[in-house]
Amino acid sequence: GNSVTQMEGPVTLSEEAFLTINCTYTATGYPSLFWYVQYPGEGLQLLLKATKADDKGSNKGFEATYRKETTSFHLEKGSVQVSDSAVYFCALSGSSRGNKLVFGAGTILRVKS
Amino acid sequence: NAGVTQTPKFQVLKTGQSMTLQCAQDMNHNSMYWYRQDPGMGLRLIYYSASEGTTDKGEVPNGYNVSRLNKREFSLRLESAAPSQTSVYFCASSELAGTGALNTEAFFGQGTRLTVV
Numbered sequence: 001g002n003s004v005t006q007m008e009g010p011v012t013l014s015e016e017a018f019l020t021i022n023c024t025y026t027a028t029g030y031p032s033l034f035w036y037v038q039y040p041g042e043g044l045q046l047l048l049k050a051t052k053a054d055d056k057g058s059n060k061g062f063e064a065t066y067r068k069e070t071t072s073f074h075l076e077k078g079s080v081q082v083s084d085s086a087v088y089f090c091a092l093s094g095s096s097r098g099n100k101l102v103f104g105a106g107t108i109l110r111v112k113s
Numbered sequence: 114n115a116g117v118t119q120t121p122k123f124q125v126l127k128t129g130q131s132m133t134l135q136c137a138q139d140m141n142h143n144s145m146y147w148y149r150q151d152p153g154m155g156l157r158l159i160y161y162s163a164s165e166g167t168t169d170k171g172e173v174p175n176g177y178n179v180s181r182l183n184k185r186e187f188s189l190r191l192e193s194a195a196p197s198q199t200s201v202y203f204c205a206s207s208e209l210a211g212t213g214a215l216n217t218e219a220f221f222g223q224g225t226r227l228t229v230v
Contacts, residue, residue, distance in 0.1 A: 032217050043203055043221040044156075089156065093207070093217040100163065100171070101146065101207060101219050105155035 002027040006090045006104035013080055013111050021075040021107050023064075023090035031092040033057075033066055033073040038087040038106075047075075047088070080111045115139050119204050119222035126194040126229045134189040134225050136204030143209035145187035146219065147171075147179060149200040156203070162187055164209055194229045201226050 007022040025033065032051045036044040048057030050066035050073065057064050062077045073090060090104040117138045126132055138145065147159040148171075158171030160179040168179050176198060178190045187206075191198060205219040 034218050036219075043223045044205075044219075045221065046218045049218055091219075100144070100158065100161045100169075101205075101217075103156045 002031065002092060002094050002102045004090050004092055004102050004104040006088075006107055008105070008107065010108035010110055013109070015082055015111055015113050016079045017111075019075070019077040019080045019084075019109070021088055021090075021109070023073045023075065023104060025071050025073065025090075025092050027071075027092055027094055029095035030068075031094050033064070034091045034093070035062070035064055035073070035075050036089040036091060036103075038089065040086070044089060080109070082111045082113050085109055085111045117204055117206055117220050117222040119202075119225050121225060122223065124225060124227050126191075126227065128195060128229060130194050131190065131192050132194065133191075134202055134204070134227075135186070136188065136222060137186045138204075138206040138220070139185065140206060140220065141184070142206035142220075143184070144207045145181065146205040146207075147177075147187070147189045148203045148205065149173065150203060150224075151200050159189065159202075194227075196229045199227060199229045 003026045034049045035047040037047045038044045048059040050057040053068035055066045064073050064075045087106045089106045120135045143164045146161040148156045157173045162168045162181040165184045180188050202225045204222045207219040208217050
């Protein structure tokens with residue numbers, strides 16, 4: 001079945017550092033890929049998405065590129081801020097009818113000032 | 114825009130009590146989900162409904178039942194609450210995958226924090 005594996009955390013960075021959170025997936029066909037963010041005490045919200053190979057999703061300075069050859073969708077940001085401290089989830093939506101969403105385990109990001 | 118609305122936001126139950134968590138979405142989505150989130154465990158799928166009239170078990174369905182009342186509403190019932198069900202519960206909805214829709218991302222409610230004592 002479909003699955004998502006993302007790097008374990010927590011990840012602790014200083015403000016303005018470069019961020020990478022790795023995400024790889026297993027799926028048949030051509031899934032859509034997502035990154036969600038969860039701020040403390042809140043629900044999950046979509047951060048960015050990509051629906052086909054080589055697409056780059058971007059939002060709020062975060063980017064991720066859909067790499068079918070490496071089955072990856074790594075999240076990057078050039079300069080993190082304290083306000084980016086949150087839990088980040090990688091997810092996929094399968095291309096077969098009725099496929100449910102599949103989430104990774106989540107990565108806690110802590111940014112220190 | 115309301116999006117996905119969950120009620121209640123907080124609840125304390127005694128062991129053995131029952132309750133129903135309500136979820137409604139106003140985006141005309143076909144698919145709806147119930148997840149639980151425990152510290153260090155990420156999101157775990159309890160039940161989902163790919164479309165109105167269908168429900169399927171997820172990873173952790175034991176101790177729960179669901180009802181897809183109509184296209185908008187998807188409720189989660191705990192028949193006899195146990196301390197192990199203390200968690201934060203999230204409802205989500207999305208377009209049905211595999212139908213050509215590109216926007217299959219999920220939209221989440223704000224969560225229900227449930228404590229069973």
